[in-house]
Amino acid sequence: MNEGEAMTAFFKKPKRYMPLRQREPKIDAPQGLMTKCPSCKYMHYTKQLNENHKVCDCGYHFPLQAQERVDMLVDEGSFERFAGPSVKANPLDFPDYEEKLTKDRERTGIEEAVVCGKATIDGLPLVVCVMDARFRMGSMGAYVGEAIASAVRNATSLGLPVVLFTASGGARMQEGMVSLMQMANTSIALKEHDEAGLLYIAYLTHPTTGGVSASFAMLGDLNVAEPGALIGFAGRRIIEQTIREKLPENFQTAEFLLESGQLDAVIHREQMRSFLKRMIELHDGGVRHV
């Protein structure tokens, strides 16, 4: 600010708005050291929270990045990431879409909204796919669809079980019908895997909605979810507008779906690894049983 500007500022009428008081006392902490639970507002030491599987004592499950999930789940050093598929980058020539993808790539450090690969849990081999909601809200376009379909096809030819962690707002708008067709693409790959007699576990995390919930998220031999995850086909607001009534607070949560018979179980993140290990064991390694 130069002198002239400072003078004008000085003579300007003082603002008549009342300053908004902050709801919480500000805690002076370096970025990343503390993490606040959005549910119970408790301030965690980030390091402690991470040691606690990123789950608050109140039961709130913090969202996980794809790589965090992989690290938490599989044997150390066992993850072999599959190469990403060759897909049309911008099939509709949608304005500004490629710039948005580049930005998300820089921000998240991942190539797209899903990471797939081969790994072991306590020595048991499996194919694991993990969606990451930070990237374009985990929405499914050609990349996500084809990456999952081809990971499933790999599992079929290797004779391995598939565990797929969903986290997605649904279809990728900017890819229009190409996105919708990924629902068919992934379902077809899963049907082939199913016909080969192999185990598929759909593991639903927050959020799992729209086209993803209406395709591979619901096609597991077992469909399980993390506590509190939002799972549904249509959006809450659309339903409220359609039926003109308020929906219950817990509508479309994992617990609600469990009650209405849509899920096999709701699994606390602490049990994720032991649950999956036990399920794969109970299915004879999830490989074909003749």
Next chain:
Amino acid sequence: MGVSVMFDPIKEVTEQLNKLRETAETKGIDLSREIRHLELKLDRLEKDIYGNMKPWDRVQLARNPKRPTTLDYIQHLFPDFMELHGDRHGYDDAAIVSGLATFEGVPVTIIGHQRGRNTKENMKRNFGMPHPEGYRKALRFMKQAEKFNRPILTFIDTKGAYPGKAAEERGQSEAIARNLFEMATLKVPIVSVVIGEGGSGGALGIGVCDRLLMLENSTYSVISPEGAAALLWKDAKQAERAAETMKITAQDLFNLGIVDEVVGEVYGGAHVDVSLQSSLLKPVLLQHMNELLAQSTSELIQGRATKYHQIGTINE
């Protein structure tokens, strides 16, 4: 530019022309000059209007309440159609019609979304928006078709699967997902035709197929243009722009390699003459069905997988 107004002149001139031809024939009067004049007029009108059809105009046509429904086409294409009901679990969703017929001598299973043609019918049909039971009913008939080796013809005409509380509780997602999964490896040919609006997962729930046809003025989209505009640009009023950007017309989707053939429509839109529209659809439907019937089961299922695999990928 309102479509209902826009298309009236064509209908009017067509009617005049037909009358004139009839008079000429029945009374034996020479009206060839008048007929020629009207034919030219009609030709010019059609060129004016169709040369400038925007995606948004086609959206309006696809939504025209007079647009023929599944049962209208069934009536014209399959005179011996027998409707069969129910999901065998307590419901018969009227937003889905299903049944058996012969198509040029071949027994076929027919499944389609069914809108109402007036308010009362729409109450019963739930505006062509199925509940989970509708998809489960459809699946029952698909499995039956597979057992008896009948080709399946599906007619797509829905704004989408019904977004309701009960629908969510009873597994709308699961019902649609299950159909995609089962249709993947059905051992019989599946031909789908979009006759009006193809709305997202609710359309795809009976639309995984070997050949996808679309009537010229039908649309198929992952979200309505209004919904897309609201999501992308926070402004539902930009629906017209969304209709272009989202590539939802038959021609756009043909260019994207999603649609296998675009079926031409009667001038003015399918509602002008259902009977004529059915006769335009029939040979296309028949040709695709017969081509598929010539394939072996493994060719059929492999081809279906390849079709969907190729849509988003770069061909090696």
